[in-house]
Amino acid sequence: MAKVTFITADDEQITLEGDSGSVMELAVQNDVAGIDGDCGGVCSCATCHVHVAPEHLAKVGSASEIEQDMLELDDNANEYSRLCCQIELNEQIDGVILRVAQ
Amino acid sequence: MTTKNQQTCVVIGASHGGVNFAFALRKEGWQGDIILFDVDPVLPYHRPPLSKAYLSSSDKIEKHALKAEEAYQKNDIQLRLGVRVAAINRSEQSVTLDNGQVQNYDKLVIASGARPLMPPIEGMQTVNHLYPLRTAADVENIRNAFLQSRRKKVVVIGGGYIGLETAASLNKMGAEVTVLERESRLLARVTAPYMSDYFKHLHESQGVSVCTGQNVTKIETENNNNRVICADGKAFDADVIIVGVGIRVNLELAEDAGLKIENGISVDETACTTDENIYAIGDCSWFFNQHYQTHIRLESVQNAVDQAKVAAKAIVGKTVSYDALPWFWSDQYDVKLQMVGLSTGYDDFVVRNEKDSKNKFSVWYFNGDRLLSVDAVNNAKAYVLATKLIKSGAIIDKGKLADPDVEFKTENLLIN
Numbered sequence: 001m002a003k004v005t006f007i008t009a010d011d012e013q014i015t016l017e018g019d020s021g022s023v024m025e026l027a028v029q030n031d032v033a034g035i036d037g038d039c040g041g042v043c044s045c046a047t048c049h050v051h052v053a054p055e056h057l058a059k060v061g062s063a064s065e066i067e068q069d070m071l072e073l074d075d076n077a078n079e080y081s082r083l084c085c086q087i088e089l090n091e092q093i094d095g096v097i098l099r100v101a102q
Numbered sequence: 103m104t105t106k107n108q109q110t111c112v113v114i115g116a117s118h119g120g121v122n123f124a125f126a127l128r129k130e131g132w133q134g135d136i137i138l139f140d141v142d143p144v145l146p147y148h149r150p151p152l153s154k155a156y157l158s159s160s161d162k163i164e165k166h167a168l169k170a171e172e173a174y175q176k177n178d179i180q181l182r183l184g185v186r187v188a189a190i191n192r193s194e195q196s197v198t199l200d201n202g203q204v205q206n207y208d209k210l211v212i213a214s215g216a217r218p219l220m221p222p223i224e225g226m227q228t229v230n231h232l233y234p235l236r237t238a239a240d241v242e243n244i245r246n247a248f249l250q251s252r253r254k255k256v257v258v259i260g261g262g263y264i265g266l267e268t269a270a271s272l273n274k275m276g277a278e279v280t281v282l283e284r285e286s287r288l289l290a291r292v293t294a295p296y297m298s299d300y301f302k303h304l305h306e307s308q309g310v311s312v313c314t315g316q317n318v319t320k321i322e323t324e325n326n327n328n329r330v331i332c333a334d335g336k337a338f339d340a341d342v343i344i345v346g347v348g349i350r351v352n353l354e355l356a357e358d359a360g361l362k363i364e365n366g367i368s369v370d371e372t373a374c375t376t377d378e379n380i381y382a383i384g385d386c387s388w389f390f391n392q393h394y395q396t397h398i399r400l401e402s403v404q405n406a407v408d409q410a411k412v413a414a415k416a417i418v419g420k421t422v423s424y425d426a427l428p429w430f431w432s433d434q435y436d437v438k439l440q441m442v443g444l445s446t447g448y449d450d451f452v453v454r455n456e457k458d459s460k461n462k463f464s465v466w467y468f469n470g471d472r473l474l475s476v477d478a479v480n481n482a483k484a485y486v487l488a489t490k491l492i493k494s495g496a497i498i499d500k501g502k503l504a505d506p507d508v509e510f511k512t513e514n515l516l517i518n
Contacts, residue, residue, distance in 0.1 A: 021165065025165070028167075028169065028170065029167070029170045030170060030172075031169065031170055031172065031173035031176060031177075036407075038118075038403060038404075038407050039150065039403065039431065040148035040150055040151050040166060042150075042151075042154075042155075042431065042433060042438075043438075043482075044431040044438075044440060045403075045404075065482075066438070066482040067482075069482035069483040069485070069486050070482050070485075070486065072483075072486045073486050073489060
């Protein structure tokens with residue numbers, strides 16, 4: 001089981017719990033505003049962009065090459081950016097805070 | 103008199119277009135009812151995974167839901183599944199359901215999509231286990247038939263994206279797959295011969311038999327075995343047959359209602375039809391693409407989602423004009439294909455290979471100097487660069503583009 005906290009564009013904090021699938025799936029299943037996941041989670045649309053809290057980046061890991069390339073479609077991308085369909089939901093990321101990108 | 107907050111918006115079709123529209127409309131501040139109708143009884147789901155990851159997994163379809171069930175409730179969106187809309191009554195501003203009920207609307211959105219084209223092949227009515235692939239139920243049928251089959255022999259009729267993705271997934275599941283394509287090459291309608299060759303070799307290297315120039319004329323069924331017979335006399339045994347030869351747009355409701363139809367339901371830049379209270383979005387709509395300055399109809403998630411947002415804005419009275427660059431993707435085996443733009447009308451193409459991998463390249467389609475579209479294979483960088491370059495209309499140095507020693511950056515590719 002892992003707890004993940006999302007902070008939406010309206011500064012709403014939503015803490016969710018899950019143990020499998022991707023962080024994007026967790027967000028969509030719980031209607032987190034701003035996480036669309038239009039491509040269904042195959043790193044093709046860049047509509048599940050989050051900024052990982054700097055202190056949690058090591059836990060979450062950095063973006064893969066394809067993910068980094070896709071993030072370049074978004075002007076708001078920075079070194080803390082991830083496409084959360086590519087973050088696996090497992091105990092390793094328990095407690096992380098993710099800010100939904102604008 | 104009806105005030106704005108008592109208005110009702112009815113949506114025909116609850117797939118990518120209809121569902122995204124409903125949520126977008128609520129987000130835009132629509133206060134009245136939003137009612138979504140769909141024939142499919144399953145909570146609306148992502149369609150692209152059906153032929154890809156979903157087919158070869160044992161996942162439940164809920165894993166691929168477009169939105170959680172609670173999200174509809176939270177946004178006060180009424181989901182009426184397993185219901186067919188039988189008619190649109192424009193003068194009464196209502197729709198009639200197949201159970202005879204009538205639902206009034208102030209605004210109506212047609213997001214009725216398309217259905218698989220089933221070609222008239224002799225013997226098709228009596229075949230065991232022949233399926234199209236468009237719905238979750240289709241995939242259930244294919245999975246079950248395949249798992250129960252003795253020899254695991256599958257024939258896929260049609261070498262387009264659906265056919266090829268299905269072939270790849272079934273191959274992964276251990277099937278002996280044959281793809282029969284009527285044209286002389288795979289993906290003939292959508293890509294250059296270079297890409298057709300690449301995908302033919304990819305499938306063959308995985309053990310899929312690919313036969314082009316094969317026109318299926320007849321299917322014989324005897325003792326649980328199907329034989330798929332082509333015009334040249336070749337015959338292929340099959341336990342399961344998948345038909346992926348294209349789609350028919352669901353136009354009948356719009357047509358019967360007297361809306362203007364061309365190669366789809368004609369809409370303007372706000373996705374509005376010839377009736378000011380009726381919009382049409384997604385696969386069923388025929389619209390003017392501003393970037394390519396031509397009318398098109400697109401079968402894609404991108405178009406369904408983006409047009410949904412445009413229609414939602416227009417309905418709440420915002421000024422909006424649909425001007426999105428089309429993009430698509432396909433996943434087969436471990437190959438990721440990403441496409442941006444439309445190659446229609448290309449007279450030249452450049453293949454860009456990368457030094458770091460043999461399986462990473464991109465095909466750039468031009469009309470003269472104008473970059474029209476790009477197919478990127480395992481190359482998200484090419485896809486992203488291309489998206490920006492097509493949007494900007496920049497002129498590219500084709501020699502530099504083709505040179506793997508020139509680092510892949512916008513500024514390196516432009517004509518000096």
